Structures are given as structure tokens and as C-alpha cells.
Amino acid sequence: MQAKNDDKKFQLKLALSKVVKKLHLKTKKSLFLFSSENDIPMSVLSMIERAQKDPQLSTIFKLAESFNIEPSKFIKLICKELPQDFHFIDK
Secondary structure (H helix, E strand, O other): HHHHHHHHHHHHHHHHHHHHHHHHHHHHOOOOHHHHHHOOOHHHHHHHOOOOOOOOOHHHHHHHHHOOOOOHHHHHHHHHOOOOOOOOOOO
């Protein structure tokens, strides 16, 4: 069961990393500049972009704001990157 949850957590982190990387590239700013302008530690941003960090909800909101999008739209973009049949809890 733990292995399934770990795989699902990784799928979520991977989906988030794809969205963050895509939106960050659109800013045409270096990781250092983007992180310092938006008060997000560069190490955290880098780890998110490499699917190595499961950020806190406050960081999700800060990222959405830094990309000038609503948090709900940001979550929807992440959901679009997940497999269609993705469910965190097996029923």
C-alpha cells in the first residue's frame, strides 16, 4: 500500500513540476531572479521543478500568484498533467 501512495505522490510532484517549469519558462527569467522577485527560495523552486519537493499549500498559492493566475486555475493545470484515471485514494 505504501508503494502505491509513494507512486501517486510522485505523479503529483511530477505534474506540478511540469506546470511550474512551463510557466517559469514563459517568464523568461532566471531561476535566481524569479525566486528572489517572488520570495520563493531558489532551492525550493528548483526542487519543485525537478519533482523532488512536495510543497506546502502556502507555497502553491505563492506560486500561483507569482504566475499571475488564480490558485484554482493553477490546480486545474496540475490536474491536466495527471493521468486521466488518477485517484489518490483507491476505492
